[in-house]
Amino acid sequence: MVEHLGKAPSSATPHRATKQRLLDAAELLFASHGFEGTSMRAITQAADTSLSAANYHFGSKQALLEAALVRRIEPVNRRRVEAIDALEKSSEGVVSVEALLEAFLRPGFEVQRESPEEGRRLREVAARFSADPHEIVSKLKFELFAPVMRRYLDALERALPDRTREDLALDFQFFLGVMIHVMSGKNVFSRDHADPMPYADETILDRMVSFATAGLRAGGVPRAPESTPGAGS
Amino acid sequence: MVEHLGKAPSSATPHRATKQRLLDAAELLFASHGFEGTSMRAITQAADTSLSAANYHFGSKQALLEAALVRRIEPVNRRRVEAIDALEKSSEGVVSVEALLEAFLRPGFEVQRESPEEGRRLREVAARFSADPHEIVSKLKFELFAPVMRRYLDALERALPDRTREDLALDFQFFLGVMIHVMSGKNVFSRDHADPMPYADETILDRMVSFATAGLRAGGVPRAPESTPGAGS
DNA sequence: GTCTATAGTTGGATAGAC
DNA sequence: GTCTATCCAACTATAGAC
Numbered sequence: 001m002v003e004h005l006g007k008a009p010s011s012a013t014p015h016r017a018t019k020q021r022l023l024d025a026a027e028l029l030f031a032s033h034g035f036e037g038t039s040m041r042a043i044t045q046a047a048d049t050s051l052s053a054a055n056y057h058f059g060s061k062q063a064l065l066e067a068a069l070v071r072r073i074e075p076v077n078r079r080r081v082e083a084i085d086a087l088e089k090s091s092e093g094v095v096s097v098e099a100l101l102e103a104f105l106r107p108g109f110e111v112q113r114e115s116p117e118e119g120r121r122l123r124e125v126a127a128r129f130s131a132d133p134h135e136i137v138s139k140l141k142f143e144l145f146a147p148v149m150r151r152y153l154d155a156l157e158r159a160l161p162d163r164t165r166e167d168l169a170l171d172f173q174f175f176l177g178v179m180i181h182v183m184s185g186k187n188v189f190s191r192d193h194a195d196p197m198p199y200a201d202e203t204i205l206d207r208m209v210s211f212a213t214a215g216l217r218a219g220g221v222p223r224a225p226e227s228t229p230g231a232g233s
Numbered sequence: 234m235v236e237h238l239g240k241a242p243s244s245a246t247p248h249r250a251t252k253q254r255l256l257d258a259a260e261l262l263f264a265s266h267g268f269e270g271t272s273m274r275a276i277t278q279a280a281d282t283s284l285s286a287a288n289y290h291f292g293s294k295q296a297l298l299e300a301a302l303v304r305r306i307e308p309v310n311r312r313r314v315e316a317i318d319a320l321e322k323s324s325e326g327v328v329s330v331e332a333l334l335e336a337f338l339r340p341g342f343e344v345q346r347e348s349p350e351e352g353r354r355l356r357e358v359a360a361r362f363s364a365d366p367h368e369i370v371s372k373l374k375f376e377l378f379a380p381v382m383r384r385y386l387d388a389l390e391r392a393l394p395d396r397t398r399e400d401l402a403l404d405f406q407f408f409l410g411v412m413i414h415v416m417s418g419k420n421v422f423s424r425d426h427a428d429p430m431p432y433a434d435e436t437i438l439d440r441m442v443s444f445a446t447a448g449l450r451a452g453g454v455p456r457a458p459e460s461t462p463g464a465g466s
Numbered sequence: 467g468t469c470t471a472t473a474g475t476t477g478g479a480t481a482g483a484c
Numbered sequence: 485g486t487c488t489a490t491c492c493a494a495c496t497a498t499a500g501a502c
Contacts, residue, residue, distance in 0.1 A: 018467080018468085032366060033269070033366055033367075034267065034269065034270075034365075034366050036266070036267065036269045036270040037269040037270075037366065037367070039494075039495065039496085040495080040496065040497085041494075041495070041496090049468075049469095050468065050469060050470085051496080051497080051498095052467095052468065052469065052470085052497090052498080052499095053467070053468055053469080055496085055497065055498080056467065056468075057467090060496080060497080061496070061497090128366060130364075131363075131364030131365075131366075131417075132267075132364075133265060133266055133267050133270065133361060133364075134266075134270065170432065170437075170440060171440075171444060173414060173415070174411045174414070174415070174440075174441065174444050174445075176414060177410040177411040177412070177413060177414025177415065178407045178410040178411060178414075179410070180410060180414060181406060181407070181409060181410025181411075181413060181414070182406070182407070182410065184364075199403065204403075207403060207404075207407075207452055207453075208407065210448075210451050210452045211404060211407050211448035211449075211451065211452050212407075212448065213451070214447040214448050214450070214451030214452070215443075215444035215445065215447050215448045216444075217447070218443050218444065218446070218447030219440055219443045219444050219447070220440075251485080251486085272476080272477065272478085273477080273478060273479085274476080274477075274478090282486075282487095283486065283487060283488080284478080284479080284480095285479090285480080285481095285485095285486065285487065285488085286485070286486055286487080288478085288479060288480075289485065289486075290485090292479095293478080293479080294477095294478065294479090
């Protein structure tokens with residue numbers, strides 16, 4: 001799908017596909033077995049190549065999986081930042097809570113809409129990525145998400161100026177919990193009553209936004225008990 | 234703490250502690266490394282015993298970890314069911330959303346209050362338990378949670394009778410996402426802005442309940458678009 | 467750039483002494 | 485009931501031919 005020149009030699013590199021196949025297999029297996037549960041053997045077998053080829057291209061299991069995760073997650077976070085840039089530019093810095101939460105969620109759903117297959121992969125990888133205990137994964141998670149998080153928390157502080165930052169951070173964590181749990185999809189305590197997620201995608205987005213917006217607006221300790229200028233419902 | 238007779242021979246079994254040490258070590262390591270990341274060797278080393286002792290007592294890695302997880306999780310779910318029993322008995326079947334969510338959450342916090350050490354362990358184990366991809370863990374998760382979930386969903390249906398069950402199930406999943414994410418604690422995208430969870434325990438419980446109650450009340454498609462008897466705010 | 471072959475660890479589980 | 489010793493499978497990574 002995506003042509004990338006770069007390390008390619010001067011020829012047309014007729015089979016540059018090996019790296020891609022390795023990344024595809026790596027992300028697929030990581031999504032269903034996590035970091036420790038995914039072996040280089042399983043990856044290379046699924047990619048129809050050899051252990052040595054994988055180590056030639058990536059050097060180690062860690063580097064291969066990091067590359068696969070960054071490839072999938074980083075574009076989504078870039079869209080999240082672009083979305084909030086656009087929002088703040090068009091509204092002089094004050095953006096509603098709904099708009100913020102939707103801007104954070106929508107990039108994932110856009111991927112889903114553009115390509116359901118890629119959307120499914122994104123959800124599966126992101127769910128495992130959020131949950132994996134391995135230190136390498138945690139480190140990468142922090143690197144990829146810290147800037148986005150700071151950006152959205154800043155905006156949230158402007159949207160609800162009578163709340164403390166710590167308070168908003170907690171509510172935003174609640175919101176992230178909702179998102180992560182939804183991404184994990186098939187998951188959790190449901191096999192007879194509530195089968196996976198029986199809703200069209202855009203509906204779930206709206207439901208998450210309305211759920212979390214209500215939660216954010218409901219909660220929290222005001223910044224100062226006596227002098228709230230005027231922003232209290 | 235808990236005496237259990239049973240397989241013990243007729244003597245006073247002066248060192249029956251090995252099984253307990255194995256369970257303790259297993260849950261500790263599972264909490265920080267997941268199912269696949271936890272080796273029998275690491276468990277037995279932490280429990281200061283041998284591989285053979287572990288296999289003598291439990292037969293396999295799977296059986297040992299299942300026993301450790303059940304021991305920690307099952308009592309909490311029992312309390313959840315007892316709490317909803319009590320609520321429904323004292324209010325003739327109609328319980329408010331707040332009361333339901335609090336009843337679901339409180340058992341975990343009670344453990345925390347009775348023993349902060351046990352509370353910490355519960356949180357860590359439960360967080361990993363909710364997130365672990367391994368099939369054995371998923372199966373156990375379903376077995377332990379399905380009855381509790383059905384019970385709470387039934388009650389929720391009575392508390393918000395103008396909503397469909399599927400709809401309530403989705404909102405309850407959102408609520409579970411919040412809880413799981415909070416239990417995972419240290420976790421997620423925070424290292425400078427919002428350090429772990431800088432709130433007293435009971436405060437977080439209240440915050441979760443108010444967040445999710447507002448979310449549950451805000452959202453959803455009514456059961457029938459035209460004939461809503463009177464429960465629509 | 468990709469392969470086969472292999473080095474060197476570490477995994478779960480068992481045998482048999484005590 | 486607990487140990488040491490061991491089996492065998494699977495793992496990551498590398499060497500060296502092509």
